[in-house]
Amino acid sequence: MVGSKSRSGSRRAIRYTLAALLLLVMVYPYLYMVLSSFADWTQIDKQLFPTNFTMKSYEWLFSGGEAGVTRPWLNAFLNSVIVSAASTALMMLFGIMVAYALSKLNFFGRHAINNFVLFHMFFPAIILLVPTFLIIQRAGLYDTYLGLIVPKAVSLWAIFMYTNFFKAVPSVFIEAAKLDGASDLKIMFRIMLPMSKSITTVIFLFLLMERWTELLWDMIAVKSDSMLTLNVLLSQMFGPYGSYPGPLYAASTILTLPIIVLFLIFSKKFQEGMQFSLK
Known part of the structure; x- marks a missing residue:
């Protein structure tokens, strides 16, 4: 009886682990896009999970960039x-x-x-x-x-x-x-x-x-x-x-958010x- 319960618990734990991994694989691209939109430009596309965050991409996006060309x-x-x-x-x-x-x-x-x-x-x-x-x-x-x-x-x-x-x-x-x-x-x-x-x-x-x-x-x-x-x-x-x-990730985040x-x-x-x- 105890052995059957432990086997059932093990199978349930395996299923939950596999489901969590599958969910992570499905969600990670969107999560990566959102994190990269806030990441420091020195870390974008260089780390799987950025550690330094800033609003620079969004500020650049709405200010017109280096050329100062207003983007509507x-x-x-x-x-x-x-x-x-x-x-x-x-x-x-x-x-x-x-x-x-x-x-x-x-x-x-x-x-x-x-x-x-x-x-x-x-x-x-x-x-x-x-x-x-x-x-x-x-x-x-x-x-x-x-x-x-x-x-x-x-x-x-x-x-x-x-x-x-x-x-x-x-x-x-x-x-x-x-x-x-x-x-x-x-x-x-x-x-x-x-x-x-x-x-x-x-x-x-x-x-x-x-x-x-x-x-x-x-x-x-x-x-x-x-x-x-x-x-x-x-x-x-x-x-x-x-x-x-960075601004590309920020714009993509804005597009998908609604x-x-x-x-x-x-x-x-x-x-x-x-x-x-x-x-």
Whole structure:
């Protein structure tokens, strides 16, 4: 009896040790980036764990560097917030509306549209890059917020995820609501959406992360410094500022921090939504 307990305890200790090592391997790159952003410049990329810390990288970042050229970091951050928030809100709005129609309404062509959504998901987005750019340019939206937001306003993945979830919702709820005189819009936002909080959290975080880190479209859709997003500004640093790793780590930390914070806030709902999506 004692021997079996000791063996069980040993196996548990081994599992915890392996889990801790795996977690360290996964977290270390981000931890290294954050520590390096605060590290003394003489220790950056020379030690696994810096020991001397300073705010020099962040001061350099926001002061314009050696050349004294003002880099619009705050403006770029605000651009990223505006563009990402608007695009994510539109993607989720259209995702909910289209998914509700595909899953709960009967109309001609529903199956064809559903198949088109599935078929289109296999197309690389880069195929439509040039036509989208030409449309935006001829519509007069080049170098504007709308030019950054509108092409990213629809997510087929969000439609697919919401459609699968709504199909699992019993139609009796919708029929009861319609008997009470509720419209389809009211059913969508007062019945279906509250019931889908967990999957909505997953969709929201993935869409926001995807839009927040978008680089290619943000690079070609604007030309003025005042319209640059934070990730484009960061990518430009690898040219003239590539010899300053400290500020690069600092800028990368700023770029990833909002996503980490949002994930920590919605972690419980995110886990519940992932459990459903993996069923």
